[in-house]
Amino acid sequence: MIETLQNLYLGFSVALTPGVLLYAFIGCFIGTLVGVLPGVGPLAGISLLLPASFGLDATSAIVLLAGIYYGAMYGGSTTSILMRIPGEAASVMTCIDGYALTRKGRAGPALAIAAAGSYIAGTLSVIGLMLLAPPLASFALRFGPPEYFALLLLGLLALAYMSSGSMLKSLTMGALGLLLGMIGIDPMTGFFRFNYGLVELGDGIGVVPVAVGLFGLSEILFTAGQASAPEVIKPRLQELLPSREEWRDSLWPIGRGTLLGFLIGIIPG
Numbered sequence: 001m002i003e004t005l006q007n008l009y010l011g012f013s014v015a016l017t018p019g020v021l022l023y024a025f026i027g028c029f030i031g032t033l034v035g036v037l038p039g040v041g042p043l044a045g046i047s048l049l050l051p052a053s054f055g056l057d058a059t060s061a062i063v064l065l066a067g068i069y070y071g072a073m074y075g076g077s078t079t080s081i082l083m084r085i086p087g088e089a090a091s092v093m094t095c096i097d098g099y100a101l102t103r104k105g106r107a108g109p110a111l112a113i114a115a116a117g118s119y120i121a122g123t124l125s126v127i128g129l130m131l132l133a134p135p136l137a138s139f140a141l142r143f144g145p146p147e148y149f150a151l152l153l154l155g156l157l158a159l160a161y162m163s164s165g166s167m168l169k170s171l172t173m174g175a176l177g178l179l180l181g182m183i184g185i186d187p188m189t190g191f192f193r194f195n196y197g198l199v200e201l202g203d204g205i206g207v208v209p210v211a212v213g214l215f216g217l218s219e220i221l222f223t224a225g226q227a228s229a230p231e232v233i234k235p236r237l238q239e240l241l242p243s244r245e246e247w248r249d250s251l252w253p254i255g256r257g258t259l260l261g262f263l264i265g266i267i268p269g
Contacts, residue, residue, distance in 0.1 A: 004130060004131060007130075008127070008130060014059060015059075015063065019060065020059060020060060020063050023056070023060045023063050023064045023067065024063050024064070024066075024067045025067070026064065026067065027063065027064040027065065027066065027067020027068045027070075027071060028067040028068075028070060028071035028074075029071065030045075030049065030067075030068055030071065031045060031067060031068035031069060031070060031071020031072040031073075031074075031075060032071040032072070032074060032075040032078070033071075033075065034049075034068065034071070034072045034075060035071060035072035035073060035074060035075020035076040035077075035078070035087050035088060036075045036076075036078050036079055036087055037087065038079060038085055038086065038087050038208060038212055038216075040072075040087075041072065041088060041208070042068065042069040042072035042073055042088070043069075045068055045069075045072050046065050046068050046069060049065075049068060050065070052064070053065060070118075070122055072088070073088060073090060073091075073118065073122075074114070074115060074118045075087060075088075076088030076090065076091035076094075077091040077094045077098065077111075077114045077118070078111065080092070080094035080095045080098055080099065080215075081094060081095075081098030081099060081101070081102055081107060081110045081111055081114065082099075082102055082107055082111075083099075083216070083219070084099040084215050084216060084219045085212055085215065085216035085219075086208065086211045086212065086215060086216075087208075088208065089206075089207035089208055089211065092207065092211045092215070094114065095211075095215045097110075098110045098114065099219075108240030108241060108242075109240070109241065109242035109243070109246055112241060112242050113242055113246065113247075113250050113254075116250070116254070117250070117253075117254045117257065117258075120254055120258060121254065121257060121258040121261055121262075124258050124262070125258065125261065125262045125265065128262055129262075129266070132266070136266055143267075151267065156171070156174045156175075156178070159174050160174060179194070180205050180210065181204070181205075182194060183195060183201055183204050183205050184201065184202060184203055184204030184205075185202055185203075185204075
């Protein structure tokens with residue numbers, strides 16, 4: 001543990017130098033612009049911008065690419081909040097509450113709280129992963145097909161239990177999502193599943209296209225079907241930032257989301 005803390009201290013001493021912080025800012029800025037584009041994603045953004053790091057030293061290059069990744073993950077919530085079109089799979093749930101705040105003229109506070117939550121959760125999760133990496137590695141090696149099946153079954157049951165409304169409808173939608181996720185190449189046998197002879201479906205159906213179809217297109221059709229233009233709320237300058245009450249109300253959800261996201265993220269697969 002002492003050695004891990006010493007390495008963590010040395011890492012922060014290198015990462016907090018002015019030059020490295022500049023590359024971190026540039027990476028986060030570019031990543032945010034990449035994340036706004038639906039369907040691009042952080043991995044595609046890093047792949048496209050990888051040649052920009054060839055002339056840098058190892059530390060600056062890693063920080064630049066990590067900044068692009070984190071910026072893209074946050075940038076996906078921007079379109080989710082403002083337009084109800086998720087930029088990334090991780091920002092799908094942001095469409096529900098974030099866009100509701102936008103329609104009330106509270107888009108600025110929603111974006112600020114999303115940025116704060118992303119920063120806090122990302123920082124604490126990375127530190128926690130550094131401290132728990134050795135035992136997690138040994139635990140991941142013991143994760144086999146029975147554990148994966150039990151985990152997926154638990155996820156479907158939790159989805160049906162926590163969803164509001166009819167449990168039958170929740171289970172039906174979960175089964176439909178499971179069927180959509182089975183489209184593509186079987187990783188065990190290499191055979192196509194449910195592609196109906198279309199090579200384009202060999203890679204399966206991504207989460208982002210499904211989310212854009214469910215949330216984005218439905219919102220476009222709903223807006224186009226209205227007889228009158230929607231009411232435009234123009235907030236004042238001081239209303240673009242969250243109030244003290246909004247920050248206080250967001251602390252518990254941010255902490256709860258950080259803990260749940262960390263626990264779910266460390267599960268293999």
